[in-house]
């Protein structure tokens with residue numbers, strides 16, 4: 001038996017490494033087990049970070065091709081060097097993963113490289129076995145275990161992801177050349193972000209979505225507007241359709257689609273098919289059975305309001321417990337668990353977690369949508385303001401979209417905010433702070449916003465919720 005710890009976190013993603021860091025800050029002896037050879041999890045290695053690197057690079061490419069001329073900048077021939085773009089992306093990932101390793105060292109968190117499993121659940125002295133790449137297993141004793149093993153790609157029946165012509169997001173982040181055509185299955189976040197990257201680089205992208213609309217969890221008005229904008233950019237949509245087959249052949253991938261409500265099948269052909277129909281919990285080889293940890297029907301680890309599983313001293317956070325599969329949600333849960341273990345009142349406010357889609361323009365939402373408020377029978381005021389009426393957006397040449405604030409009709413408390421527009425993801429954070437403080441829309445409206453800024457759109461939307469917008 002090797003060293004003893006207060007807490008061993010299994011999984012080094014944004015949930016896991018942040019939990020270990022916070023636990024160490026609070027004086028607990030902490031370890032983080034990670035098997036992929038680099039810290040940062042899905043997010044840093046094959047998710048948030050590489051996708052944003054490619055979104056940024058492809059945005060520059062699109063601007064150079066189509067955006068500069070309006071500013072009086074003539075570019076004679078814009079050429080794509082995909083290998084350099086990909087190498088830059090890999091470098092950005094490396095900077096981030098090594099940065100996290102440095103943070104663990106600095107905070108004296110033991111980084112246990114290898115595959116972790118709960119070998120024995122025993123109150124106050126759980127055992128975690130870690131198998132390294134050479135197959136050597138070492139067992140550690142720990143008061144607490146935190147499961148932070150994240151999520152994995154899911155596919156559809158009959159569709160095999162080979163990461164060559166039928167790819168998941170992981171394959172879509174490293175295609176060796178720009179495909180002529182791509183069918184994206186699923187108009188969720190991955191479908192629209194990765195679809196945008198390749199469309200900007202020259203691919204003809206068709207998105208097939210089972211539902212009658214894109215971006216299911218977002219506000220209805222935002223979804224419609226975003227679809228129009230993406231169509232204007234050249235993305236095609238086949239809504240209300242499901243893919244029943246995707247077979248790679250010598251002329252590309254033959255894709256069969258059918259109307260979701262029944263009807264005649266259609267065939268499409270594409271160089272590449274991206275499967276982006278959601279992700280599932282990852283708990284393979286984790287020893288949940290041995291430990292007696294309960295999972296839901298869909299395999300998510302079940303936790304109580306303190307993020308503890310049914311087994312005392314074993315907690316779980318992040319994608320593996322479901323809910324919003326977002327890095328910042330996982331991080332908040334990591335912090336909350338560390339604080340609970342240190343005897344503090346750790347807590348996550350699930351009502352104030354922003355969802356952001358990093359297309360251009362961006363889409364961002366926080367709190368309740370109009371549909372949710374209607375369903376709950378809550379009377380609300382709506383304040384809306386378009387980017388076309390914002391001076392900075394006009395100066396930038398980025399006027400697509402709007403901001404919408406939803407406030408309780410009786411108390412004026414902000415219940416939600418939804419933005420389509422340039423930098424929507426950053427703009428929504430002032431509303432997150434306002435909501436965390438229980439602010440009213442008048443509080444936002446009376447806060448002096450610097451001019452000329454895109455954030456004035458949020459202020460004007462707050463003014464509009466009280467029927468007193470100034471610039472429209």
Ligand code: FAD
Pocket residue numbers: 010011012013014015016033034035036040041042043044046047048049051114115116117148149150151169170190282284285286317318319320324325326327328329330358
């Ligand atoms: P993960 O990040 O999945 O980390 C779990 C880690 O545990 C993995 O590194 C895995 O190797 C390790 N592991 C698993 N089992 C074991 C074991 N038994 N032993 C040792 N190690 C183990 N979210 C956002 O908020 N913003 C974004 O912009 C964003 N973009 C995304 C883009 C893509 C393409 C994808 C796929 C996801 C994106 N996400 C984004 C979602 C985000 O990546 C996840 O919500 C987040 O990574 C979840 O964190 P986690 O710590 O729960 O799990």
Ligand code: NAI
Pocket residue numbers: 156185186187188189190191193208209210211214215216241242243275276277278279324325326355356357358
């Ligand atoms: P998603 O849940 O966002 O979207 C999946 C889409 O596929 C849905 O619109 C769904 O209706 C559709 N779908 C499901 N089955 C289908 C079928 N048979 N045929 C056609 N369409 C079908 O999942 P996605 O995009 O795979 O992303 C996974 C997770 O990663 C998400 O939960 C998301 O939170 C996270 N992520 C977050 C990002 C961000 O925060 N910017 C970026 C990328 C991913």
